[in-house]
Amino acid sequence: MRKRYRRQTALADVSFTVGRGEVLGLLGPNGAGKTTAIKILLGLVRPDAGEALLLGRPARDPAARARVGYLPELFRYQPWLTAQEVLDLHVKLARATVPVPSQKECLATVGLADRAGDRVGGFSKGMQQRLGLAVALVAGPDLVVLDEPTSALDPLGRADVRDLLLALKERGVAVLLNSHLIGEVERVCDRVVILDKGRVAAAGTLPELLGRRSLHLRLDGVSPTASARLAAAGVVTSAGDQFTVALPADPAESLIPDLVSDLVGLGVRVHAVEPARITLEERLLDILRASTEDR
Numbered sequence: 001m002r003k004r005y006r007r008q009t010a011l012a013d014v015s016f017t018v019g020r021g022e023v024l025g026l027l028g029p030n031g032a033g034k035t036t037a038i039k040i041l042l043g044l045v046r047p048d049a050g051e052a053l054l055l056g057r058p059a060r061d062p063a064a065r066a067r068v069g070y071l072p073e074l075f076r077y078q079p080w081l082t083a084q085e086v087l088d089l090h091v092k093l094a095r096a097t098v099p100v101p102s103q104k105e106c107l108a109t110v111g112l113a114d115r116a117g118d119r120v121g122g123f124s125k126g127m128q129q130r131l132g133l134a135v136a137l138v139a140g141p142d143l144v145v146l147d148e149p150t151s152a153l154d155p156l157g158r159a160d161v162r163d164l165l166l167a168l169k170e171r172g173v174a175v176l177l178n179s180h181l182i183g184e185v186e187r188v189c190d191r192v193v194i195l196d197k198g199r200v201a202a203a204g205t206l207p208e209l210l211g212r213r214s215l216h217l218r219l220d221g222v223s224p225t226a227s228a229r230l231a232a233a234g235v236v237t238s239a240g241d242q243f244t245v246a247l248p249a250d251p252a253e254s255l256i257p258d259l260v261s262d263l264v265g266l267g268v269r270v271h272a273v274e275p276a277r278i279t280l281e282e283r284l285l286d287i288l289r290a291s292t293e294d295r
């Protein structure tokens with residue numbers, strides 16, 4: 001897909017697939033094009049080139065869109081309606097038939113069972129977001145698109161959403177998750193697409209993206225020469241006395257002992273050396289920094 005807004009390119013060249021029973025995480029910095037991709041997928045924005053297919057039909061086809069549940073990033077539901085009435089309204093808008101007991105069940109899955117009869121105007125932000133999830137799920141969609149579904153949720157709410165996503169997966173529902181909460185994405189997503197400046201900067205399953213290992217070190221007395229020695233081993237991130245080196249794809253057996261002995265030789269005091277798999281956050285920063293340097 002390709003999309004420009006006047007002089008601003010939102011999507012330069014983006015292609016991805018979300019399969020049934022799969023949770024795909026869409027990651028990327030502000031302005032990367034994530035929302036634009038989602039809007040095209042939902043038939044809300046027309047691409048300049050390319051096409052989006054929903055369940056095998058063009059994204060603008062109402063029959064395909066009826067099978068999609070969507071939680072927008074900025075949600076506002078009619079404050080004068082009760083939670084139950086909001087759900088009922090959306091069921092009618094989707095031209096679906098969902099009996100009231102099933103609607104109540106849906107409210108219960110998002111933790112709003114005892115608030116069904118309360119007006120939405122009095123809901124907290126997190127409760128409104130829970131209601132948004134219920135709206136997205138109530139008509140039993142085949143594809144669920146969630147734009148920042150947990151931004152307003154407390155830790156328990158986030159754990160609930162994780163369970164909910166796993167249950168959707170088991171039912172064969174396809175889930176597209178747009179979130180800046182990388183830890184969350186890492187926990188629930190089968191595959192990740194990283195967008196940057198309207199292009200796919202990286203894509204793959206978590207093991208594919210995180211196959212590389214990293215090295216956590218706690219050091220003091222790190223001189224500029226020692227910093228350079230660390231950087232020669234891999235991309236370094238640091239906070240206080242904690243240093244993380246993203247190791248190359250196939251590190252030499254002697255890389256770690258050589259590094260430690262060189263650091264000691266350079267007067268660094270080595271408190272801890274701990275090999276680990278890199279986190280999705282480290283990988284993401286790595287990819288985005290490399291893509292900035294390429295420009």
Ligand SMILES: Nc1ncnc2c1ncn2[C@@H]1O[C@H](COP(=O)(O)OP(=O)(O)OP(=O)(O)O)[C@@H](O)[C@H]1O
Nearest residue numbers: 005008009010028029030031032033034035036037
């Ligand atoms: N309606 C619009 N008119 C003009 N420019 C737009 C419009 N929508 C998006 N853009 C531009 O397209 C680019 C991509 O925006 P988009 O909202 O898709 O990014 P995003 O990845 O969702 O960002 P964020 O993480 O901040 O939500 C940005 O440069 C943005 O300014």
